Amino acid sequence: MKAWYDTAESLKIALAAIKANKSRGVLTTLGIVIGILAVVTTMTAANGLGNTFRENISTLGSDVLYVSRRPWVVTGNFFQFRNRKNLELKESKLLERRLRRAVAINPSSNANRSVKYRSNVMEGTTIIGTTDKHMLMTASTPELGRFITSFDVRFKKRVCVIGSEVKAKLFGNADAINKRMKIGRDSYRVIGVMEQQGSAGFFGGPNFDRQVFTPITSFTKSFGHRNRGFNIAVKAPPEVSLADFEYEVIGEMRKIRKLRPAQDDDFSINQMNQLVSAYNNVMGVIVLIGLVITGISLFVGGIGVMNIMFVSVTERTREIGIRKAIGAKRRAILSQFLFESSTICLIGGVVGLVLAFGVTGLISKFLMPASISLPIVAVAIFVSILTGVVSGLIPAFKASKLNPIDALRYE
Amino acid sequence: MALRITDVSKTYQMGVEEVHALQEVSITIEDNEYVAIMGPSGSGKSTMMNVLGCLDTPTSGEYHLAGEDVSKMNDDQLAEIRNQKIGFVFQTFNLIPRASVFHNVELPLVYGGVAPAQRADMTNAAIGKVALEDRKTHKPSELSGGQRQRVAIARALVNNPAIILADEPTGNLDSVTGEEIMAIFDGLHKAGNTIILVTHEKDVAEHASRIIRLKDGRVESDLVTQRPESRFGEVLA
Numbered sequence: 001m002k003a004w005y006d007t008a009e010s011l012k013i014a015l016a017a018i019k020a021n022k023s024r025g026v027l028t029t030l031g032i033v034i035g036i037l038a039v040v041t042t043m044t045a046a047n048g049l050g051n052t053f054r055e056n057i058s059t060l061g062s063d064v065l066y067v068s069r070r071p072w073v074v075t076g077n078f079f080q081f082r083n084r085k086n087l088e089l090k091e092s093k094l095l096e097r098r099l100r101r102a103v104a105i106n107p108s109s110n111a112n113r114s115v116k117y118r119s120n121v122m123e124g125t126t127i128i129g130t131t132d133k134h135m136l137m138t139a140s141t142p143e144l145g146r147f148i149t150s151f152d153v154r155f156k157k158r159v160c161v162i163g164s165e166v167k168a169k170l171f172g173n174a175d176a177i178n179k180r181m182k183i184g185r186d187s188y189r190v191i192g193v194m195e196q197q198g199s200a201g202f203f204g205g206p207n208f209d210r211q212v213f214t215p216i217t218s219f220t221k222s223f224g225h226r227n228r229g230f231n232i233a234v235k236a237p238p239e240v241s242l243a244d245f246e247y248e249v250i251g252e253m254r255k256i257r258k259l260r261p262a263q264d265d266d267f268s269i270n271q272m273n274q275l276v277s278a279y280n281n282v283m284g285v286i287v288l289i290g291l292v293i294t295g296i297s298l299f300v301g302g303i304g305v306m307n308i309m310f311v312s313v314t315e316r317t318r319e320i321g322i323r324k325a326i327g328a329k330r331r332a333i334l335s336q337f338l339f340e341s342s343t344i345c346l347i348g349g350v351v352g353l354v355l356a357f358g359v360t361g362l363i364s365k366f367l368m369p370a371s372i373s374l375p376i377v378a379v380a381i382f383v384s385i386l387t388g389v390v391s392g393l394i395p396a397f398k399a400s401k402l403n404p405i406d407a408l409r410y411e
Numbered sequence: 412m413a414l415r416i417t418d419v420s421k422t423y424q425m426g427v428e429e430v431h432a433l434q435e436v437s438i439t440i441e442d443n444e445y446v447a448i449m450g451p452s453g454s455g456k457s458t459m460m461n462v463l464g465c466l467d468t469p470t471s472g473e474y475h476l477a478g479e480d481v482s483k484m485n486d487d488q489l490a491e492i493r494n495q496k497i498g499f500v501f502q503t504f505n506l507i508p509r510a511s512v513f514h515n516v517e518l519p520l521v522y523g524g525v526a527p528a529q530r531a532d533m534t535n536a537a538i539g540k541v542a543l544e545d546r547k548t549h550k551p552s553e554l555s556g557g558q559r560q561r562v563a564i565a566r567a568l569v570n571n572p573a574i575i576l577a578d579e580p581t582g583n584l585d586s587v588t589g590e591e592i593m594a595i596f597d598g599l600h601k602a603g604n605t606i607i608l609v610t611h612e613k614d615v616a617e618h619a620s621r622i623i624r625l626k627d628g629r630v631e632s633d634l635v636t637q638r639p640e641s642r643f644g645e646v647l648a
Contacts, residue, residue: 327494327522
């Protein structure tokens with residue numbers, strides 16, 4: 001209780017000192033405002049990017065294994081995968097026969113072609129040949145019309161389901177269903193439009209809105225069968241762990257490919273988590289660099305506060321002397337200046353946060369969905385107080401060590 | 412007994428030279444004594460004041476203040492002694508410019524950890540003793556020199572210290588105001604306080620009942636004088 005009285009006194013002095021030097025306080029605080037604004041915006045942007053990415057990637061399905069020629073994320077020597085054989089359509093059928101436990105197995109292939117409706121052309125669109133089972137693998141569904149059915153696949157129907165961006169580019173606001181569009185040289189009838197997914201494009205990932213789905217049978221007929229690589233998506237049964245099921249898939253694939261025990265796999269098993277962890281690695285580094293850079297601006301702001309605190313201590317040397325003469329202990333003087341520096345920084349932090357809310361609003365309006373979460377607010381407040389304490393520590397310590405005789409004589 | 416110093420020496424290092432500001436000084440001051448410490452500049456007067464005021468510790472010797480050995484205490488312990496046992500009155504008043512009269516007087520109680528309600532009572536009582544009730548909310552800059560020194564006296568009195576230590580209390584005041592301030596000290600002495608004046612002015616020292624003269628860091632003379640009783644009445648009238 002006793003200690004509380006001089007703590008309250010210290011707080012009062014600190015606030016009075018800040019009030020007495022308003023313009024100086026504002027300038028000093030500016031450094032902290034900018035620092036906190038930069039740090040918070042960096043964290044918010046990183047969160048926004050992460051959320052967008054995870055949302056997009058969820059299209060792939062978290063319980064789906066993709067058997068492909070190459071891994072999605074290549075680390076190390078890229079060329080070791082070059083001589084691998086393409087996966088063939090018949091291998092998908094063999095796998096389906098062997099993997100009885102799988103919920104669904106879906107072969108697919110893709111090609112880049114221009115698509116055209118009347119005079120509207122979209123270059124380099126990803127054309128995906130797939131089956132009706134595609135719907136079991138992904139969370140995305142057609143917004144309008146329907147997806148490809150087994151009937152379409154079986155009878156090689158020239159039908160297609162288009163992504164939202166393709167729809168907008170070719171048809172604008174007009175109805176696309178049952179219109180005939182050109183994929184490459186062949187004419188396809190639009191039977192469905194996929195809902196909008198958003199883009200993972202900033203990460204070099206696929207843009208799911210720029211895809212056109214066709215039955216795999218008509219796809220191979222239109223774009224050729226030979227030398228074409230296929231991917232096989234395998235949906236794991238819910239009762240088996242994905243890791244265990246992956247061994248099963250690897251085992252069956254090795255049998256299909258007749259690999260001897262000493263031979264390495266000549267195919268790769270991919271899954272969503274690999275993209276997520278690759279993303280996390282890359283973003284982790286980017287965010288770290290961002291935080292270091294913005295942290296430097298906060299550090300510079302902290303130096304500004306430290307500088308002003310030294311000025312403040314020097315200005316009030318005599319006052320410190322008086323307070324010590326009438327019984328202020330070192331702790332009381334120390335806390336007086338620590339309160340002052342941390343209050344300056346706290347004010348700066350709060351103002352910075354308010355501005356960051358504004359910037360975040362702009363980001364989510366024009367760039368991507370982003371929001372400031374409660375932990376970020378807590379971290380920002382904590383960091384700003386910490387900056388105040390750290391930058392006030394040396395000046396406050398200097399003040400608390402002042403000899404009262406010398407301080408009283410100070411002019 | 413208010414205080415006793417025994418064989419106190421204080422040596423400063425000035426470059427390569429050692430300055431012996433006090434050399435084996437021994438003094439005893441009883442409760443309710445009114446003592447003036449005099450001496451020319453360089454006599455060790457200021458050092459004496461700093462040691463007696465527990466602002467500084469002696470290089471050697473012992474200092475007992477109100478029954479406690481303060482000669483070996485650390486900074487924080489000395490701060491507590493200054494807070495509880497000593498009231499300072501300085502030549503330049505040394506009030507806190509931004510704080511009101513009330514807060515200036517209250518400050519030793521704040522650092523002493525006295526609860527707010529009790530603090531207000533004690534502060535008002537001390538302000539009453541120097542007749543500044545109508546200036547409580549004023550800032551020091553709004554007061555005259557004499558009024559400022561009265562605030563300083565109230566601050567010195569507020570926690571009923573064992574000794575009141577005044578360093579040239581009239582040095583920055585004109586002679587009439589100076590006499591007024593000395594009248595307050597006389598009154599405090601009458602009310603039972605122990606007062607130590609450090610001064611080089613004979614007029615001021617004459618208010619005391621005992622004059623200790625210092626020279627070259629030693630006690631040159633220590634005389635008990637008869638203080639004319641009438642003087643006190645004259646000034647008040």
